[in-house]
Amino acid sequence: MKSFRKELTFNIPSRRGFRNITREVQAAVDESGVREGLLLCNAMHITASVFINDDESGLHSDFEDWLEALAPEKPHARYRHNGYEDNADAHLKRSVMGREAVVAVTKGKLDFGPWEQIFYGEFDGLREKRVLIKIIGE
Numbered sequence: 001m002k003s004f005r006k007e008l009t010f011n012i013p014s015r016r017g018f019r020n021i022t023r024e025v026q027a028a029v030d031e032s033g034v035r036e037g038l039l040l041c042n043a044m045h046i047t048a049s050v051f052i053n054d055d056e057s058g059l060h061s062d063f064e065d066w067l068e069a070l071a072p073e074k075p076h077a078r079y080r081h082n083g084y085e086d087n088a089d090a091h092l093k094r095s096v097m098g099r100e101a102v103v104a105v106t107k108g109k110l111d112f113g114p115w116e117q118i119f120y121g122e123f124d125g126l127r128e129k130r131v132l133i134k135i136i137g138e
Helices: 022-032 057-070 088-097
Strands: 002-010 017-020 036-043 048-053 100-106 117-122 129-137
Touching (some): 022 036, 022 129, 048 129
Antiparallel strands (some): 017 117, 036 100
């Protein structure tokens, strides 16, 4: 069995944003040489997310609106976590969107259902953050 590890680094130029990382993740599968196995892709920061969904701009806007309604960024004083930092809302948004995606690898390709793609979600951006890709298989 093979094991492969790679990190991706992102710096989203705004506080929040979504980025399709499917191509980068598939490139890691290609680099790994794994033809049959499992892939884990997870955000390595507690204010970011990795999730699977549709790449449709209206949906992404809906996510932004929905998440902001659930955990508004401001006023910062509404959160007990905020003191040194002002990112309590980002922690809550990450909890809703999730930490990781697990995808089967079949014949060297990400084995998705219709419309599925992998996204990095940033909720407290403007600085570098990492995503881990771990692939195991044959």
